[in-house]
Amino acid sequence: MNMPEFPLLSILIWLPMLGAAAVGLVRNLQAAKWSALSVAGLELAVALAAAGRFQAESGNELQWVEHHAWIERLNINYFLGADGISILLLPLSALLTLLTLLATWNSVQRLPRFHLSLLLALEGVTMGVFTAMDMILFFLFWELTLVPIFFLIGLWGIGPGRREAAMKYTLVMLFGGVALLFAIILLAFNHADTIQGHIPGDLSFSLPMLSATPLSGRTETAVFILLMLGFAVKAPLPPFHTWLPTVAMEGSTQMTALLTGLKLGVYGIIRFAMPLAPASAVEYNWALGIIGAVTLIYGALVAMQQSNLRRLLAYGSISHIGLVIVGLSSLNIQGIQGALFQLVNFSIEGSALMLIAGFIHHRLGSNEKVHMGGLATAVPG
Structure with a gap:
């Protein structure tokens, strides 16, 4: 399985998104916490694997490229890729999310499952910001960061x-x-x-x-x-x-x-x-x-x-x-x-x-x- 065929960047985006939905459906709080922590840990592992397999000698060439038609009439595509700049920020974002989850382990008492879901959702859309190579797709992820941040500030400030x-x-x-x-x-x-x-x-x-x-x-x-x-x-x-x-x-x-x-x-x-x-x-x-x-x-x-x-x-x-x-x-x-x-x-x-x-x-x-x-x-x- 070569790099262009393996949807590594999509996994980085959608794994925390799916994890956010799953955590929101878990009724037991401790199970929800451990589920969120597991997703965040797996996300960090995938990001580190991507960084470890990145071919630095290729220069500015995009790697892990995914290109699929999305809105064909306007030539808007689901276009992802990583280069030497974004590959540094993927594991960094995953690490910060994992540390944040650990820091809020016992401190969040109000709507804790919703809080965990929003953190994972924010991680997913942030990964999208760092990997989107279509400007409209980038703008979509960019604006989607506002939703979880608004609630994370307003509800748990x-x-x-x-x-x-x-x-x-x-x-x-x-x-x-x-x-x-x-x-x-x-x-x-x-x-x-x-x-x-x-x-x-x-x-x-x-x-x-x-x-x-x-x-x-x-x-x-x-x-x-x-x-x-x-x-x-x-x-x-x-x-x-x-x-x-x-x-x-x-x-x-x-x-x-x-x-x-x-x-x-x-x-x-x-x-x-x-x-x-x-x-x-x-x-x-x-x-x-x-x-x-x-x-x-x-x-x-x-x-x-x-x-x-x-x-x-x-x-x-x-x-x-x-x-x-x-x-x-x-x-x-x-x-x-x-x-x-x-x-x-x-x-x-x-x-x-x-x-x-x-x-x-x-x-x-x-x-x-x-x-x-x-x-x-x-x-x-």
Whole structure:
């Protein structure tokens, strides 16, 4: 059985989806917990197997490709693939989900089976974001992440404004989604116009095909700005960053740990914004560098002023995003490799620190500096 024939990426997407449905139907709570943990563990094993069998010497060539017709009239396909960027993020996402499940093992008392199902569903659609090579399929998975996140923040948040935080996050992400959708439409129409084809028969949403289709100056600039706007919201970059500290204070620390670690917005910049509009990326790399530097310094300075551990970590994560953007703006192999390394590195560290903040809050009832003296007594070794 060779790689193209084995639906490994579909397994990564649909295994947690099916697991979410199964966990929701299990009536016994302990059985539901162990079922969810088993699914998350199996997902991590599959993701690690994919990473282990990835052929790094093939360069940027897509591997584990799956291509099936979906909406033929519009040339929208079920098109999946993994390269050297996404293959790093698949086991990382699976690991973060597994750690989150373990961190909430005994702390979630309200609707625990629903909580487990939403975590698994979020894992499945996140895998779809990292592997979708059709822009419409990518956009579908991108928007589907909003549903479980909305409920995970609104139902299991620890702050009095958790529902408002969930609504704020959703509305901000929908704003970014509109920009992404306009960029995708521009790219598809540009492809049909370039080949002098007809609409809708000659539209294309395939990422490899769109990357090979030239864009005129104004169109490329518009696509680059729209894509950067959509992904900056999710990253987050100022001035769209305010949702992260809000979610950190009002939502559960486990949900904040996931949002801190997944870095979907930065992945979108690397995977879509820069390859689809390379000339604009080169032309405006100075702007990316300035935005990254401002984000880096601003996030660090604001983090230093915080008295709450969760807010401090949220602004620290924003500062880290600025460092990654600075690396990407260099447009050389060392800068991009360093940005990816830092992205994976801080995703693990930042999520782990946020989970630790959650453990402290569970023991003390607070993450405020004034209440965190004498932790050796409240949290014995």
